[in-house]
Amino acid sequence: MIMAKPIILDMDPGIDDAAAIAVAVNHPDLDVKLITTVAGNVSVEKTTLNALKLLTFFDKAIPVAQGAKAPLKRPFEDAAYIHGESGMPGYDFDQPNRQAMSTNAVEAIHHVLQQADEPITIIGTGAYTNLAQLLTKHPEDKPQIKGFILMGGSISAGNVSSVAEFNVFTDPDAAKIVFDSGLPITMIGLDVTLKALITPETTQALLELGRPGKMLHGLITAYGDVHTGGKPMHDVNTILYAVNPNLIKTTPAAIDVVTDGPAIGATVSDFQHRWHPTDFYNANVGIDIDAANFNTWFLEQVSLMPH
Template sequence: MEKIILDCDPGHDDAIAILLAAGNPTIDLLGITTVAGNQTIEKVTRNALAVCAAYGIEVPVARGAERPLVIPQMVADFVHGETGLDGPDLPPATFELDRRHAVDFIIDTVMSHEPKTVNLVPTGPFTNIALAIRKEPRIVERVKSVTVMGGAHTRGNITPGAEFNIYVDPEAAEAVFRADWDVTMVGLDLTHQALATSELQDRVRAVGGPISKFVLDLWAFIGSTYESNWEFAAPPVHDACCVAALIDPAVFTVAKADVRVELHGEWTKGMTVVNFQDAPGMHHDAGSAAKQTDFRTNVAMTLEWPRFADQIVDALTYLTEK
């Protein structure tokens, strides 16, 4: 069983990630921490609490960073709407927040468990994780893995070169990629393969019940957004891919790379610069720049979509029948 802390900014795909983590018996969801990103910290925290309250997910929820480390805050209301979770009707957020700040919750949880047993899963901006590293550097050697939704090696979605989670707090992202721990980058190149196709939606509809309706309402809203803004035939389920990999690592392939975040470029700020270990023409022993290359990030490459779809359906079925 994999122990995880889901650090998120719900967000439609974050909500699916919560349901997948809570609905798979091989995942021990230790807690949910929130970070400003898709919407303000107040709104994403309310959304996390509401999803947990609606579907009986009894885990601690801790509110985290309300702004990036350095740059001004930016939210994705143009994608996720005014609430951050537009589309479905959710009940009031009746669960109480954990009294700790998300950064302290992360530190306390990692330090109180055996070394190399807690996985961090940031699916929003990486602000909380970077702050936790700064406040308690010992977590780096104790964390088992960090599986992040962010970045890409071929494209952006908020600018031509940058993915949203990295762009809105690039300094935090660079801190996470540079820390000496096991990082897997689940970027747009992978998540754009994880589409909520009509086939998957039909399977979810067949599950029935309020959770099925909630997920279909999520996809209806975000699907129209992706169709109008980016001409997608079906919406990507970005964040759930990170949880899916901890359920079954075979759900996608990875390639080793050195990942750096561009912090200063006028046109490329927030871009993840990905140097693959097996890139043709690279001479890793030639020159000082090559010697400083650090091929330790796993970059997600190709998705086994049927495995992923099965995980989503199985989790929703489990939660519905529970």
């Protein structure tokens, strides 16, 4: 019998985070120990409320801890223009029947890591502020972190500037701390997520998949991140990688995070090793995915959710 993989989700729900939570908390191969929230797509108060609404929707007793209200050094700017004022428009959720922990995100993660019987994978799909604060305040936790699977970055082009992806751009100083941590990192950035578009056909098919399908149909329909061919469910790709890493093609890379100037938020791949030794790599970077397979897998996950 395969044991479920213990994970912590650090997120800023957000529509694509909501879809990622829906898949993760219902997947038999994942054991979600904790969900922590951060300011990103909308304020941290709203991302926390959204996480609690989703856990109420699926009736999952997973603890939620609220995290950073703002980046380490920069002013906070949300993405409500993409995710709506609430962060989760398109479906009328019940008010949550549970509350966030009184403990903040950093201390909650620290506690879970220290109590764990084995190292835990942390999946980050928002700004990495909480993760950077954890590494700074509790470096003793590093042996208990199996690795990070991060939605963020790009080694081609950005989505909030010519070179920067939103999660890294929101708090580049935090991203630099995480990428410089020496821990195993898989970066699932725009090079993958802008290929793995949820097609209009997939969105329509969700309506046939009971209550979870109708909920996700509503969210995806309301999602403002529109591309030719569909809409990217950026954060869902991290969950796919956690359970089926062979479905995303990766390559080792030496990644530097730019923290100032016109390229702020860029994740630069030093593929020519101009700045690092030829044997230095600090991340496994996603570079390709079969979009049709991704759509099929996503619908399969929703069909298995309790209706």
